[in-house]
Amino acid sequence: RARRLALIKEKAEALAASEGLVLVDDAGLLAEVAGLVEWPVPLMGKIDDEFMDVPEEVLVSVMRTHQKYLALRDKDGQLAPRFITIANIETADKGAKIIAGNERVxxxxxxxxxxxxxxDRKTDLSARKPELEKVTFHAKLGTVSDKTDRIEKLVAYxxxxxxxFSFEDLSQNASDEVASEAAALCKADLVTGMVYEFPELQGIMGGYYAALQIGDDKVGNAIRDHYKPLGPNDAIPATSEGRLVAMSDKMDTLAGFWLIDELPTGSKDPYALRRASLGIIRMLIEGGRRLNLDGFINAAMQNYPASLSASSGDSSASERLRLFFI
Known part of the structure; x- marks a missing residue:
């Protein structure tokens, strides 16, 4: 399989180079494709120009998730109106019918x-917020609308x-107004048609819609980045506002699950709570910022109903969460 993977990569890169293009880096997709074909034959197809003004993340997601196509960039780094599919057979027409079929799909x-x-662009994100009351965050922790309210309070904190609020690695301090507006709208894209169809685009689409509807890229960037970092190899948010919303979102999640005593155990962490805590730590360390952890935890827990803490039968949830961090 490793040999087949190397062969697919080599042939796909050569085909892309023949058109002055390069592959979009996607080791995971290459590995997946290597497990699907035995006789790899890369073929290049065309994306209709009418779709090229759709955000590139959407185009890549459609090609990657649904079709297993490799995306391409031109010499300027822009997404090219081309894709590579890996066929499993050589044909007399050099793949013409296969390409036509894939282009049609x-x-x-x-x-x-x-x-x-x-x-989606016909409805402002702010007008979608009431719909979040119908989306459950967790049966014991309320709706996504409730979560959004708590995130807003933590950003205000x-x-x-x-x-x-400042970070040493960034030249611009956070705008309180931008951070507050981003917090209020950060989950609104969950009820858009695009994110319903392509859940992996949550945050990304909210960033686009906010920038277009509000006319402020700073709000859009903060919304786009607030799920970051998604793992150890993912970058932290690039702006102060994005980090404040991201840390608030993550700490709200941690506080809630500690209050209801649904904690990660061993290798099981279905709610990615370890990732959330490590994300907060990374934002503080990489941002060169010190923060009163006890104060942050307590502020997050105080946003939940007092009955939630009482029902858990354990008043030390905040202490246990603090120990989890250290």
Whole structure:
């Protein structure tokens, strides 16, 4: 399989280079494709120009998730209107029919994505917030609307600590107004058509919609980044506002699950709580920022109903969460 993977990568890169293009780096997809074919034959297809103004993350997601196509970039780093599919057979027509069939399927997929992109932009994110009351965050922790309210309160907590909260590695301090607006809208894209169809685009689409509807890239960037980091190899949010919303979101999740005593055990961590805590730690360390951890934890837990802590039968949830961090 390793040999087949190397062969697929080599042939796909050569085909891309023949058109002055390069593969979008995606080791996971290459490995997946290597497990699907035995006689790899890379073929290049075309993306219709009418779809190229749809956000590139949408195009890549459609190609990657649904079709297992390799995306390509041009010499300027822009997404190219081309894709590579890995066939499992050599044909007399050099793959012409296979390419045509794949282009037809992709056209239908992208038409759906185009529809969601156009329809979603007709409704402001702020107008979607009431719909979050119908989306459950966790049976014991309320709705996503409740979670959004708590995130807003934690972002305000940072503003109370220091107006224009700063990180040493960033030249610009956080704008309290931008952080507050991003917090209020950070989950609104969960009820858009695009994210319903492509859940992996949550946050990303909210960033696009906010930037277009509000006319402020800073709010959009904070929303886009607030799920970061998604793992040890993912970057932390690039802006102060994005970090404040991200840390607030993660600490709210941690506080809630500690209050209801649903903690990670051994290798099981279904709610990615370890990742959430490590994300907060990374943002503080890489940002060169010190923070009163006890105060942050207590602020997060106080946003939940007092009955939640009482029902857990354990008043030391905050202490246990503090120990989890250290």
């Amino acid at each position: 992709l056209r239908a997929r992208l038409s759906d994505a185009r529809f969601f992109w156009d329809e 940072f503003a109370n600590i220091e107006s224009g």
